[in-house]
Amino acid sequence: MITKISGVLNRVLDEEVRLQIDTFEYQVLVPEFIRRQLQGLVGQEVTLHTSEYHEGNPMQGRMVPRLIGFCTEAELEFFELFCTVDKVGVRKAIKALVRPVREMADAIQRQDAKWLTTLPGVGPSTADQIIATLRKKVTKFALIPEGKDGTEPTQRKPGMDGNLVEDAYRALLTVGHSPLDARNLLDKALGGGKSFQSVEDVLLEIYKQRN
Secondary structure (H helix, E strand, O other): OOOEEEEEEEEEOOOEEEEEEOOEEEEEEOOHHHHHHHOOOOOOEEEEEEEEEEEEEHHHOEEEEEEEEEOOHHHHHHHHHHOOOOOOOHHHHHHHOOOOHHHHHHHHHOOOHHHHOOOOOOOHHHHHHHHHHHOOOOHHHHOOOOOOOOOOOOOOOOOOOHHHHHHHHHHHHHOOOOHHHHHHHHHHHHOOOOOOOOHHHHHHHHHHHHO
8 A cells, every 4th residue: 555655746637636757657636625736846846645446336347546645644534534424435535635635634533514514515414423423533633733634724714615615716717717726726815814794705806916
């Protein structure tokens, strides 16, 4: 099993990155909060802590090996713990991890089901199940100092809906922005500490900053 991989970051895509190691290019799946950490490092050497799983249907005779990458061992450990929640598979966990580990662990400890439902793919019943399964297991992750889990210090915004961010991203794509440009614009707008209630509010903030 591959537990760590280092190479030159060739590309950052929507749900994966490509690492160049000698003559081989490796595909590594990453959740959104890791993608944001890596998007400015194209062309540089990076190291990812990895987990491996097989995707596919064994009854159909096709199983594809996948690598999932994280910037720190703590992030990887939290991801593997998150996957132990009933009915949360690997793909659902990857999709849900759009915020830093510290923020998610803090919400679980506070039993803040409403905050958890702002994560993509997490409904009320899943949020309750996450809290019931992990509440007593995430203390050390909630105590990670700000900025020490590979991210810049951020302030949690209870009113920020993860689906709203995704809708704003799609809106930027439809008007001609590249995926990387759209992500950069969103990161800059959301990093200002403002709270947004609609896609229109996000887009107005982005274009105000560009003018």
